[in-house]
Amino acid sequence: MKLALSTWPEGTKTREFEESDESLGLDKDLYRFSEPIKVNLTVHKASNEVIIEGRVGTTAYADCVRCLEDVAMTVDETFRRVASIVPDAQVSEDSGDPDFTFLPESQPEWDLTEPLREIVMLALPDNPLCREDCQGLCPICGANRNQESCNCNGAAGRTPLAQLGELLDQHRKNGS
Ligand SMILES: [Zn+2]
Ligand SMILES: [Zn+2]
Incomplete structure (x- = not known):
């Protein structure tokens, strides 16, 4: 999902989005996402500085690695990202801080697909268990x-x- 910041209003705005597992490129080998991924963004924009406070929530399903029963896992994560809109020549490939992004002023589009994918995947266990003491x-x-x-x-x-x-x-x- 991308935020087109050239046309984004100044000040604080809250928007809700629904993404699919395909649109975020989520790993479907291990997890099943039968519900949309709900993204709630509060965007603070003041000239060339943009701060996002977000929340991402969904339910993922997987097979318990020990007994193969269906396990439902709730994802409810908050996050914060900061971006500066700068002259194109100042956009370095990597700001050095994963939570901070430079966007070129000729096309200030903020692609949140990868950050959202990471947040959801990090919230899910590598070895899903139906319960801690699954036999x-x-x-x-x-x-x-x-x-x-x-x-x-x-x-x-x-x-x-x-x-x-x-x-x-x-x-x-x-x-x-
Ligand atoms: Zn189990
Ligand atoms: Zn037996």
């Missing part, structure tokens, strides 16, 4: 250990070799 799935029978207990625990310690040993023991005891 995950049984690696043997696939049962969801949060919902049911299975009888695989005992068998987990018995390797095929151990089971063969038991069979041999039985064979000897039977004396045949």
